[in-house]
Amino acid sequence: MKNLLSTIILFVSILSCGQESSLEKDWTRIFIEEFGSFDLPPTMEIQNGLAKKMTEKYNLIMELPASNIIAQQKGLNKDMTIRGAKGKGGEKYARIILTTILGEAWTKLYCQDSPFGEADLISGNSDVKKQFAANLKSNNFKIVEWFPLKFVKLNNMCALHISYVRSGHKSDVKVDEYQIFNNDRTHQLILSYRVNEKSIWDADFKKLLNSIKITNIR
Numbered sequence: 001m002k003n004l005l006s007t008i009i010l011f012v013s014i015l016s017c018g019q020e021s022s023l024e025k026d027w028t029r030i031f032i033e034e035f036g037s038f039d040l041p042p043t044m045e046i047q048n049g050l051a052k053k054m055t056e057k058y059n060l061i062m063e064l065p066a067s068n069i070i071a072q073q074k075g076l077n078k079d080m081t082i083r084g085a086k087g088k089g090g091e092k093y094a095r096i097i098l099t100t101i102l103g104e105a106w107t108k109l110y111c112q113d114s115p116f117g118e119a120d121l122i123s124g125n126s127d128v129k130k131q132f133a134a135n136l137k138s139n140n141f142k143i144v145e146w147f148p149l150k151f152v153k154l155n156n157m158c159a160l161h162i163s164y165v166r167s168g169h170k171s172d173v174k175v176d177e178y179q180i181f182n183n184d185r186t187h188q189l190i191l192s193y194r195v196n197e198k199s200i201w202d203a204d205f206k207k208l209l210n211s212i213k214i215t216n217i218r
Contacts, residue, residue, distance in 0.1 A: 024207060032069065035100065035187065039211035040071055041204040044094065048077035071096040093173065094193040094201050096208070101186045109182045109217050111158040114151040125149045128162065141167050154178055155212055171196045178209075183218035 023029055026042040040046075047070040073092045107115045116124075125148055133143050145165040152161045162177040171194040180187040191208070193201040 021211070029211075030069075032098070034216045035098075036212070036214040036216065038098075038208055038213070040096075041208065043074050043200070043204065044071045044096065045074045045077055046070070047072050069098040092194070092197055092200065093168070093170070094197070095190070096205075097188075097190040099188045101188060103184060103186060105184045107158060107181045107183070109157050109180070109214060111181070115158070115181070116151050116160070121149045121151065129164075132162070132164065136166055144172050152178070154180060154209060157181075157212075157214060165195060168194060170194065174198070176205075180214070182214060182216070185218060187214065 023039060024041070028040045028042075029037055030040050030046075031037045073094045076090060079090055128149060129143070129146050136142055143164055143166055147163040150161040150163075152159050158181045160179040160181075162179070163175065165172050165174050167173075173192050174195050175190065175192040177191075178189045180189065189212070191205050193205070
């Protein structure tokens with residue numbers, strides 16, 4: 001089976017042809033094969049090692065792996081290419097991770113009503129929290145604060161919102177995970193940043209969420 005999300009194309013702002021919405025100044029529109037697109041703020045970059053092919057003329061980056069597309073605070077790529085580097089890229093922390101998971105046909109991308117009843121969300125909340133706590137513990141982290149599961153409409157797309165604060169190396173980290181349902185697949189979008197850096201990332205992350213467009217509607 002052809003890998004999902006196998007190609008990602010980064011266009012500079014002036015190369016946003018065919019897109020209905022305009023780009024924020026200095027932002028980059030990310031086009032992903034068999035997904036759609038989202039806009040990336042100038043404070044972030046695609047993680048090094050993911051891009052395998054680049055054409056300088058149009059600043060296109062192609063052939064990303066299907067498993068994960070990761071963006072991080074700008075400057076970290078440069079730090080990681082120099083052994084023992086302690087540049088400014090590591091002073092802050094932010095991540096955007098996009099993964100598509102195949103499964104059985106379930107609910108449409110633009111469902112009319114929530115596929116979850118109130119009782120489902122309440123009963124599922126405890127199980128999901130336990131699962132996440134176990135996963136974090138295996139990486140020497142723990143849940144500091146947990147927020148109840150919510151069904152949300154993300155740009156009118158149906159999604160489950162999982163939100164919590166976890167411990168971190170330098171500061172607690174706020175994590176927001178959106179599981180966007182698209183019939184036989186789920187697009188998992190995870191956004192995270194240090195709690196004490198909320199003023200740096202929160203507004204841009206909200207704009208990023210508003211920019212998401214899925215064109216591969218199943």
